[in-house]
Amino acid sequence: MKSRIAPPSFLVLLAILTVGCARTPLLLSPDASDVRTGKADPIGNARELGPVTATDGSGCGLYGYRGTYERAYIQLKNNAAALGANYVQIYSISEPHLSGGCFVNVFSISGMAYKIGPAEETLRGSKVSTGTCFSVAPDGLILTAYHLIKDASTITVRFENVKELTAVPEQISANNDLALLRVNRRTPVYLTLSPLQNPKLGEPVFTLGFPAPSVLGTEPKFTEGTVSALSGPGNESTFLQVSVPVQPGNSGGPLVNHRGEVVGVITATAAILPFLQKTGSLPQNVNFAVKAGYASLLFPPPAALPLANDRDDAIRRVRGALCTVESTPGK
Structure with missing residues (x-):
């Protein structure tokens, strides 16, 4: 691991759960x-x-x-x-x-x-965390959520039609739940982080990811919505609130606008019962992403790619850059 970036820590957000597999x-x-x-x-x-x-x-x-x-x-x-x-x-x-x-x-x-047993193990010998990741540069740099790889001894990444790759942490921001990984392979299809500090309120956005693969299968799943707020719970400025539905496994995935730019990284969703107890109603698609600007602090982004022609073009790009991440903690 080259270095650890820790911007000023934000408040403990009791209203949300990391979706680290968005659960x-x-x-x-x-x-x-x-x-x-x-x-x-x-x-x-x-x-x-x-x-x-x-x-x-x-x-x-x-x-x-x-x-x-x-x-x-x-x-x-x-x-x-x-x-x-x-x-x-x-x-x-x-x-x-x-x-x-x-x-x-x-x-x-x-x-x-x-x-689930108190220390249940998989066939690989220890507990495994899975989620979504995506490439952000042509030289093997991959972005995901930090909580997915926090205690990992091994990290495995899989792109579509590419054999399993071993990844290593390049940079992390634990406070912002972001991790930059590197694989020993070029990643010519990658996504551009939005240069804007904030997207527009109400802007259409979408994500592709791998929610609940044991239930829904391993094909990437598309969901879309809009930017609901430019901050998270308690006006936390590192987050965007979005109406894009997310499930276990979406964590670490890209939140993308129709121009093909990443505006955030999926990280959390409103916890059902605390929300009920506070408001008397259920959260309806209240989900959160860390703003892309915080991810850009982890590495010098490459030159921006041309903007996508439309939503369909943006979806094709995201699918080409998308990957699953799986981590196994040490004994």
């Missing part, structure tokens, strides 16, 4: 509101037991009763526990809502149940 998991425990914040990563480190669902509430309006998240979570935990699970990865939540002139009272939750 918002529920730990099965006596307390229905207990949340696990990254102590275990089900992708590659646990035995998948199957999908679980739970509902609470019935009927329309006064002709029934309105469901609550507390009762639905308790039911979900009981359903998962019946499978022998101790960890549930939440994938969808539906609140009571107005539909076709009827106020549907049902609150429903769906997720995947896992069995």
Whole structure:
């Protein structure tokens, strides 16, 4: 590792979870509101037991009763526990809502149940973290999220149609959750970091990444949205808030505008239960990316590439520069 960059640290953000694989998991425990914040990563480190669902509430309006998240979570935990699970990865939540002139009272939750031991190991011999990465220069420089490689003894990178490559840390910014890696191979297809300090509020943006590969498969997945705010929780200036949906595995992926420029690096999502407890409602696509300007402090960016012709052109470029990153911690 050449050096470690640590810009002024920002406040501890209790409202978010790193998505390091973008996760918002529920730990099965006596307390229905207990949340696990990254102590275990089900992708590659646990035995998948199957999908679980739970509902609470019935009927329309006064002709029934309105469901609550507390009762639905308790039911979900009981359903998962019946499978022998101790960890549930939440994938969808539906609140009571107005539909076709009827106020549907049902609150429903769906997720995947896992069995995770206290020190469960994969076939490779130790726990593995996976996420998304992308090349940012032609000489083998790759950008991702720091929390994915924090305790790694080995880091492996995979591009489409390229054999597995070993990567080493070149620069890191732990406070900004950014890591610059290097592979011993040229990366002629790369992405340009936006030269602007901030994108425009409301600007369309998208990401490609590898969310929940054990569930959704290993093809890159496209999601899009807009820039919702030019700061994160508590007006934290290092973040952008975006409406782009993210899932476990998107962490470290590029947030890109339609000109093909990287405006941020996906790193976090709003935690469901703390958000509910603070506001009384569920977060709807409240996700965060570290601004690209902080990534540009890690290396001298190469000359900017020509702007993409349109969104389709930008998507093709991103796919060519995209990779998966997998890290195995030391014993």
